[in-house]
Amino acid sequence: EAQVTQNPRYLITVTGKKLTVTCSQNMNHEYMSWYRQDPGLGLRQIYYSMNVEVTDKGDVPEGYKVSRKEKRNFPLILESPSPNQTSLYFCASTPSRVSNEQFFGPGTRLTVL
Amino acid sequence: GENVEQHPSTLSVQEGDSAVIKCTYSDSASNYFPWYKQELGKRPQLIIDIRSNVGEKKDQRIAVTLNKTAKHFSLHITETQPEDSAVYFCAASIEGWVTGGGNKLTFGTGTQLKVEL
Numbered sequence: 001e002a003q004v005t006q007n008p009r010y011l012i013t014v015t016g017k018k019l020t021v022t023c024s025q026n027m028n029h030e031y032m033s034w035y036r037q038d039p040g041l042g043l044r045q046i047y048y049s050m051n052v053e054v055t056d057k058g059d060v061p062e063g064y065k066v067s068r069k070e071k072r073n074f075p076l077i078l079e080s081p082s083p084n085q086t087s088l089y090f091c092a093s094t095p096s097r098v099s100n101e102q103f104f105g106p107g108t109r110l111t112v113l
Numbered sequence: 114g115e116n117v118e119q120h121p122s123t124l125s126v127q128e129g130d131s132a133v134i135k136c137t138y139s140d141s142a143s144n145y146f147p148w149y150k151q152e153l154g155k156r157p158q159l160i161i162d163i164r165s166n167v168g169e170k171k172d173q174r175i176a177v178t179l180n181k182t183a184k185h186f187s188l189h190i191t192e193t194q195p196e197d198s199a200v201y202f203c204a205a206s207i208e209g210w211v212t213g214g215g216n217k218l219t220f221g222t223g224t225q226l227k228v229e230l
Contacts, residue, residue: 033217042119042202042220043157058217059114090156100145100208102218104156 002027004105006091012111013081021076021108023091029103031094032074036060036087037107043090049074081112115140117205119221126193127229134224136203137185143205146179146186147218151200160201161188164208193228200225 004025013019025032033048035058045058049068063085065077074093078085091105116139126132138146144165149157163170163177163186170177174193179186190197204218 035220040122040222042222043218044220045217048217100206100218101147101159101162104158106156 002103004091004093004103006089006105006108008108009106010109012113014113015082016080019078019081019110021078021089021091021110023074023076023105024072025074025091025093025103026072027093027095027103028071029093029095030071032068033058033092033094033102034064034066034074034076035090035092037090038087046076046089081110083112086110086112115143115205115219117203117219117221119203119224121224122222123225123227125227125229128193128195130193132188132190132193132197132226132228134188134201134203134226135185136187136205136221137183138205138219139184140205140207141181141184142207145206145208146177147204147206148175148177148188149202149204151202151223153199157202190226193226195228195230198226198228 007022030051034046035043037043044060046064047066049055055066089108092102094102119136147162148160150160151157161175161177163179174191176189200223202223203221206218
């Protein structure tokens with residue numbers, strides 16, 4: 001089944017404790033991105049990757065890191081999480097530069113205490 | 114960069130009525146406009162999209178219209194049903210990776226649609 005997966009789905013952590021949210025797609029998509037969703041703000045792009053080893057900042061990159069060592073995986077890293085990073089996170093992938101249709105993962109609910 | 118505004122933020126209709134959600138965008142280069150439906154606790158799901166070479170697209174009870182001159186596009190849902198209750202997001206982007214942002218979608222802030230019996 002073609003899909004985007006994220007883990008964990010729910011995470012409660014404390015300020016300053018490094019964490020990684022994994023994202024994987026099995027559709028051989030070139031483009032992957034991370035969004036955060038907050039009430040009243042919609043979805044905002046954090047980082048994106050246009051291919052292996054090619055990543056760039058989105059609209060709200062502060063406090064986040066990403067890597068793209070393999071085409072299928074695009075982990076989101078919070079080196080020192082803070083309470084303002086409490087949010088719902090979505091990973092998404094797009095097949096190619098021809099189409100902007102994005103396929104979203106199931107989401108990760110992160111709470112930073 | 115692109116800015117997308119969406120209205121209204123909440124919309125309540127009676128079952129069977131029509132619902133209209135409107136979005137405006139700022140970047141005249143945007144050429145792809147998807148609409149996503151997000152049910153509570155679920156991921157956004159694409160329900161319909163339109164590209165700038167057409168002015169209207171319809172899929173059963175859902176239609177989207179695009180006015181490139183005015184830079185606005187709208188979602189129309191006819192004969193609403195309780196299962197249409199969800200948050201709807203519009204978005205805008207530039208297809209073809211002609212800019213450095215790749216396939217970035219800029220989203221509106223969402224409309225909570227409630228269909229009442």
